[in-house]
Amino acid sequence: MVEARHAGSLLHAAFSARTLALFARLPDAALPSYLSGLVIGEELRAHRLENSSVSPVLVGNDALTHRYRLAFTTYGLHAPALGDEATWRGLAALADTLDSP
8 A cells, every 4th residue: 555655656766566476576375455545545636635625435345344454544534334234225326216117
């Protein structure tokens, strides 16, 4: 996530994963987490949340919201997280508003 904050582009940063693996600087098992961190970091960098009045709420499974919380912390931000059950409740609420055929 920190790398994404300073990278020129997501594509450039993503290719660094291949180099890290090739020269055994990062274990293969850590590559998915590294790439996830790059994507999350790029998302936060692109939205410039540190200068925003937006108060995000994280919705998703525990592993993903944990990664986002770590990223928010590097920006000095806090975001409350709801469990993945919020997704299903939201979808159910949307379905209730649809007309039945």
